[in-house]
Amino acid sequence: MGGFQTSELSIVAGSNLLDEGGSTHEILEVIIHEDYTVGQMWKNDLCVIKVNPPFALENGTAAVILETNAQDPPNNSNATLVGWGSLSIQSQISNDLRKAALPIVERTACQKDYGIDAEIYESQICAGGNGDKDACRGDGGGPLFVDQKQVGILSWGRPCAYAGFPSVYTKVSHYIDWIKHHTQ
Template identity: 40%
Template sequence: MNNALLVIAVLSAICGICHCLDHPQGRIVGGEVVSAHFLPYQVSLRRRNSINSAYAHSCGGAILDERTIVTAAHCVYNRLEHNFIVVAGSEVRTGMDGGIVSRVEKLVPHELYNASITDNDIALIFISTPLPLGYRKIATIELADEQPAVGTLGTVSGWGLTRENGFSSAQLQQVQVPLVDSTVCQTAYNWRPITESMLCAAAPGGGKDACDGDSGGPLVVDNKLVGIVSWGEGCARADYPGVYASVPHFRAWIAEQRAKYVSLLTD
């Protein structure tokens, strides 16, 4: 049995016994259950608190290539690689559902990540076992070249609470939210900066949103990755847009890190 299959077998056994640990974070508010066939780039980042504990969903992520996942820096900052696995091609928050598991080889949060204002909130995850792209429900997503116009609908997806202070969804969900002008977003968050590395999205009147355990998950427009779930005030509140790391802003950084670490892993 190879390493990938061994990991799958062990994780499946653990989840079958204890149903895995529910993570207190994570949500899609106002959304709908969706098949991973329509979101083949979505992954579940699962973390354990100790060597003896089960892996539980903690954040989302998106597949850039067979060895590279993009997520939020706050999902992995100051944490150890051996406490993470990546599950691709699955629609469930716990267990496997036929998904593919890979161990994490390297965590690379942005070197200028600022936890106090959640700035530069992006990280790359390099995995030890290449993902079988094209197999079942696993595929890459292209990076957006530029930020779409204000009002453009984006699709954000993940597992988690379906309302503020509610319960996590067992199934993958998605919701559409329009992009919001940065000045409007800054007015809402007048106590902290909305920097050029951020973009905002919100449904008029609230009721649709993503944050916390959906952190690191993708915001997609026209099948291109535009944003990474980062932070926000509460859940789907009318006066507070969701804030995302702007993928177009980080394209050069992503390319630099991929070139550096993928070559090291394959040497």
């Protein structure tokens, strides 16, 4: 959890503004994937957070649909990243929930972009890298959608729309059984 105690954090649901609206939820437990490894480019980079009170799916709060199809989204298919990340490497995080349209980048092309500096695993997908809109500081852990299904969880990449380097996402379908096991 980045050096934070869970008692210092809370989850807000049902608002597109970071500082107002929605419902606030205490974090009861953070379940980090047991094989999470930072030293290997954030392999198995996901967790489940249990909250109190449970989310009420009303007033703008809805569950996302998780992608279960094991196939990667097709190269260049349209994806959408959602988050409160900053608009540039120097700016503060946004108060408004923002979205960015990004192209999916096929894994071998993504691996070629990063070369020997990083390994792109079968459990990851890539998007962006055009140098215009992309993930930035504060977007980490945010969802990537294709056809209104969450296909990815933002894991890592070069900062803030660095041209030629797509952002790397944990592939949701690869972990669907793990997610279901820990959310039952």
